[in-house]
Amino acid sequence: MNDFNMNKGAPMSRVLELNSDPNDSDVLLEVDDLHISFDTPTGPLYAVNGVSLKLRRGEMFSILGESGCGKSATAKSIMGILPMPPGRIRRGSIRFAGQELTELSHRERRAMMGADIAWVPQDPLSSLNPSFKIGWQVIEAIRTHKDVSRSAARERAAELLDAVGLQNPREQLDKYPFELSGGMRQRVLIAMAIATEPQLLIADEPTTALDVTIQAEILQVLKEIQIKNNMAVLMITHDCALAAAVADRVAVMYAGRVIESGPTAEIFHQPAHPYTRGLMQSTPSLAMDEKLEPVPGTPPKLMDPPSGCSFAPRCSYCIERCKEAVPPQAAVSPSHQAACIRTEAVIAEPSLIDRFLSAESLPASENEKVTGPPLMMGRGLVKTFDGFRAVDGIDFDLHEGETLCIVGESGSGKSTLARLILGLESPTEGTVEYRGKPIITPGTTMQRELRREIQFVAQDPYSSLDPRMKVGKIISEGWRIHRGLVPESEWDEEAERLLARVGIQGEQILDRYPHEFSGGQRQRIAIARALAVRPSIVVLDEPISSLDVSVQAQVIRLLQDLQDEHGLAYIFIAHDLSVVEYLAKNIIVMYQGKVMERGPGKRVFNEPEDPYTARLASANPKWEASGRAVIQAAV
Amino acid sequence: MKRYLLRRLGQSVLVIVAAMIAIFIIGHVLGDPVNAVVSEFASIEEREAVRDKLGFNDPILVQFGRFAMGVIQLDFGTSPVTGEDALGMVMSALPNTAMLGGAILLLALPIGFVMGAWGAFRPGSFVDRAANVMSLAGISVVEFWLGLTLITLIAVPIGVIPTGGTSGALAILLPAMTGAFRIIGRVAQFSRSALLEEYSKPYVEMARAKGLSDRRIFLHVSKNAATAIITVSTDEILGLVNGVVVIETVFAWPGVGRLVIDALGNTDLFVLQAAVFTFVVLVMVITFIIDLTYMLFNPRVRYE
Structure with missing residues (x-):
């Protein structure tokens, strides 16, 4: 392992001195x-x-x-x-x-x-x-x-x-x-x-x-x-x-x-x-045992910037004076400046680093004892393409209301596994059972009624919503197929209610097109679409990785709240451990189509048993008490 | 690479066999082949004599065997009109067609590419719009009309430029311009969009960050745009095989195209068969050369 942290050994006094002299020849x-x-x-x-x-x-x-x-x-x-x-x-x-x-x-x-x-x-x-x-x-x-x-x-x-x-x-x-x-x-x-x-x-x-x-x-x-x-x-x-x-x-x-x-x-x-504080709080890997505190709203449109502080509309420290003029750079220390008139109030807050570290040091909670048979169960799943084993013998259990994270880097087979679970591909070997009945076996596709039970939110909200379909139709499309779920006379009302629940509101919202929404809003629409047909399982394929950090936290928070409300089970596909550690009680680490390690998220992250998982965990930045972070590369 | 070439060669043989069968069926099975050999004023006795002499009374498979053997030995028969060897006639006309085709491409491809590049750098400029007009007009305007128009507008007033035939170096000018017109427009359009697309790619930003000159960056971009440009050029080159038939006729250019038209008029079946067969082989040679060019520009093709 090769540890690196740029500032180690650099004397702080020198940094201060350099900062204080703007005409430094350096x-x-x-x-x-x-x-x-x-x-x-x-x-x-x-x-x-x-x-x-x-x-x-x-x-x-x-x-x-x-x-x-x-x-x-x-x-x-x-x-x-x-x-x-x-x-x-x-x-x-x-x-x-x-x-x-x-x-x-x-x-x-x-x-x-x-x-x-x-x-x-x-x-x-x-x-x-x-x-x-x-x-x-x-x-x-x-x-x-x-x-x-x-x-x-x-x-x-x-x-x-x-x-x-x-x-x-x-x-x-x-x-x-x-x-x-x-x-x-x-x-x-x-x-x-x-x-x-x-x-x-x-x-x-x-x-x-x-x-x-x-x-x-x-x-x-x-x-x-x-x-x-x-x-x-x-x-x-x-x-x-x-x-x-x-x-x-x-x-x-x-x-x-x-x-x-x-x-x-x-x-x-x-x-x-x-804003800096908000960004840090939005990083999901850290606030392990608490709900995330996302920064509300989205960055301003730069066509017509607000007259005062541009962060004011999203800021919880905002006072009337913030909206009047752009705040000047104020010195927090000789080398540290912030463009804010409320810096004292922000600094008075407890350090986030301390909170992150104390959360990290909490004992790894054991897998919650789940009672009853699993909602969904995969056994011996194999998918080969031209002899290449993309998924190579995967077992998993998913219980009601649980989040199962499947973590793997590119080429690990995690997306293929998701496609098998969704019934988009049929497995070469193995079965998936749902409520005790086999629903996916080699060579078969899932029945339509079952497809309703298992919904999907894709990674890229820019290409997963039909650009020529109005939002109202995107939401109600499922009801057109699964008749009897919502009476046709109530489609508009129900669609509006669903959109409002995921935080999308406005005049004639159902008649707008996807391009009128930001990336985060589109992902919310995609989530509403998945929920519309009242599934019991939602497969989320890296649902936040194409979103901005502050927006990521909002979407994660929304997913958690929806899970609590509806008792949804999530299968969450991710490419690194940062979000996963925070989200899941249960994770599966995949590499080259095989399971490398499985267990409670926190245990896998903090005490990995498998060398590959260890590499994955150490490559994830870890905060230190100093306010810096460490990333370790395998030698 | 070697495997690719072998596979490609095998495919070519199959295409030739298929073409041979098609030519035979059209000439011997659909309709009476005698009609394609004797004049419509011939008496019944004359017709039967020809039928007997050329073996059109034999069973169809025997006829095909004879035809196929002939093709393999490059013998398509003797033209009843001129008494010359049919393939020989085609071969002696071929250099003229090749010259005309070459002149058209030599004129059209560079001009089209330059106009396209110009359009890419100066969207909406005169050259850019001219390329658009040429492309659209080229598709809509038939070549024999364009040829005649050029004769009226250029050859007649100026006088020195011949309106037809192969006499003098200037004679090729008008037929070449006629053939080049649409190709210039199409190649310009495609070059423009291919270049613009390549210029928006991240490797161009990286090339700028390396401090490369604009000329150097153009080299980077054009090698990648080449594939798309070659594709549209291929289309046009193959279209030219048809185009020369019209152009050669309008300008009395003694090439294979004109030979085909004459053979149709003179009911000269064997010359027609030899000419069509020659065109098939020509198209195959051209596509083969183009596939090799793809490899030159796109390393991925080379490795597959």
């Missing part, structure tokens, strides 16, 4: 009062509204925020890849190593890109050109900025691939991107970024698209290189715990502004802005 990047807008057909969208940042040489700095907060636009404008038009830098300066970047010519700027400032993208799967070999692309990155021969560049490329931990680097050079896994491709992209030993590396959510164990490895590679090359890293992320694990300092962004910034430990141990 400052590598200085963003001042940056304003960016995007032209849209309906007018400008104000994405970044006065961001100021300072990065020192060799430090790891993280911008933390949800989608649409302006973090990516900020990063891209520093990198020089902000699409202009429609993007526009309206005001502000970006100084890098003493040079004003916004005043450089296109050519001068390009000479720096990939040489002094390098980029690691979010999606490694599509960020390498699929038609050129790995070696060709790395060599291109070298030769664009260095006048070296092809063979020397190839030599260097092999060294670089070796440095980012790819096995047999010379062989990899002759491969095409599609022959490499996502994690390997991200390593290639990092190799490309560090080819010219840049002073600043900007990583835009570099691990979001990767499995959690791969994430741990990639973060470790980044950190090693950062220290070895004394390179500054600007890490964009939406994940509090990830920022807490890697960054020296953090800036939290909301609605195009930095709302809090300072040393990592300080920020997370005692956040001074209500």
